[in-house]
Amino acid sequence: MKKLVNAPRAVVREMLEGLVSLAPGQVLLDGESVVLRADTPSDVRARKVAVISGGGSGHEPAHAGYVGAGMLDAAVAGDVFTSPSTDAVLAAIRAVAGPAGALLVVKNYTGDRLNFGLAAELARAEGIPVETVVVADDVSLHDTVEPARRRGIAGTVLVHKVAGAAAEAGAALQDVLREATAAAEVLGTMGVALGPCTVPAAGKPGFTLEEDEIELGLGIHGEQGVRRVPMQTADSLVDTLLTTIVEDRRITSGDRVVLVVNGLGGTPPMELAIVARRALAALRQGGIRVERAWSGTFLSALEMPGCSLTLLKVDDARLARLDAAVDAPAWPGAG
């Protein structure tokens, strides 16, 4: 295993310290793997609706990179590919939420749902209104599992953006929840892995692929994907991913969408640009109006080579949320 790390057990703490030392607008919560906005009001009554997310580490820049004005108020980091503890989530809620309440944006994994859900209950018992939106945007499992059991992957970042913009604009908790839930319901993502990734504490890859073999419907935790296929051109892969998303999400000619081309950690900008070129051309050919498109590393799986494509249906109101100003290190500028 060749990685730019020190002790494998220290990667999360050192990564968070690094991120925060690069971001003047962020601080680490004492004793917890929680990154907060530095400008969180100390008077809880002065706090707007808080938007909180998190999950296992290894998905950087998610989630801490999205902490900042207009997006997340706090990000809770578990160990690599491991849900954060209920205590850590509760600490995050207490640190940034007040009477206006908090929305938790949770990727659809059992551990995350359990620990964020329990923390939400405990916070409610303390008098803090808390709602939860579960993101299950991975359409690769459309043949095998019901929608409610799909995994949450890179599209989650767009839910952060919509919810964060709504909260920043002063929306009430139920309205932030409604906007986030509505976005999550018309969101679809599918990815392809060209190779595995290595959890630092494990020291070896989570699976192996043959020299000419790739994996569709990857897992962002080094778990096995849905289907192994031979290596093919970028255009062919993009078409497969897009067709699956478009059919599953029932996106048709005339629909308005935004596109995210997400690198999984080990994919260079050159390859993402080639993927984006085809994705934009194919969507336009299909009469689908791509209102905004972003390419970059939004939610990674350590150093996995590969990418995912995300489509989110938009109207003017949702587009305005996506366009709203953000001061978080990992959200790009103009789309």
Place this chain on the structure above:
Amino acid sequence: MKKLVNAPRAVVREMLEGLVSLAPGQVLLDGESVVLRADTPSDVRARKVAVISGGGSGHEPAHAGYVGAGMLDAAVAGDVFTSPSTDAVLAAIRAVAGPAGALLVVKNYTGDRLNFGLAAELARAEGIPVETVVVADDVSLHDTVEPARRRGIAGTVLVHKVAGAAAEAGAALQDVLREATAAAEVLGTMGVALGPCTVPAAGKPGFTLEEDEIELGLGIHGEQGVRRVPMQTADSLVDTLLTTIVEDRRITSGDRVVLVVNGLGGTPPMELAIVARRALAALRQGGIRVERAWSGTFLSALEMPGCSLTLLKVDDARLARLDAAVDAPAWPGAG
């Protein structure tokens, strides 16, 4: 070779088409691998000093990602790891420069110097004032070659930023040249590769490393580095890189610098954050004032795993150039 590409020979064109289709503020020059600001005035007399850079492809987001207000006016892309032609550079100069002139920012490689230099002469013959700044920031060769023969690597992006901000502010060509040259003279970069990269048309890696072997003073074109050493911790590598830069550039306690932690294409944000953590701590321990720090993929070597560190000495004036607003896809927000 597993890459998200189509025909290997088409990677540059498809990549440029992808980048431009993602960036509303950019256009491709007809028939050339040149990316321009879409808002370039058609009246040459209305043009400010143009800042132009480029070089071989495979270094994305350099150079096209830096085309935009406040940074580059045009980026010229050669084939992968190959200098762009004189004709292409000349076409770029004609497309964005006028009587106010152009500054060419050139990385210190023989082919780039030759082709940009010849294009500059041809443009001057047409009456366009053109100056050139050569960036030779790689300090890894400090023991073996004179400073003028060092390679230009990731620090080049900071020269783009300083020159672009000066030109955007309305500075005259000689002043833009002076600021860019002064920055290039106090700039130092050094990198480490954990593995090789594969040129698409070659189909196999440029070199091989043993399982526990890494390479200091990497080349950004898949060429051999300066020294092979055993794999070591991130902190130890950072200390080696920083010590070399600090000694070579004679940076001492009390000096003010900015830091760039640059991923080489295959390195995930988690590792860059761990590197940044140590670099910031070590510089502060040494009494060096880090005024700004950025971490990301600024200038890659295809999918090479590894990173480079760059230090640039700053005063208030240069810092203001680095802080000035930019509307280019690849320049990050607040440092």
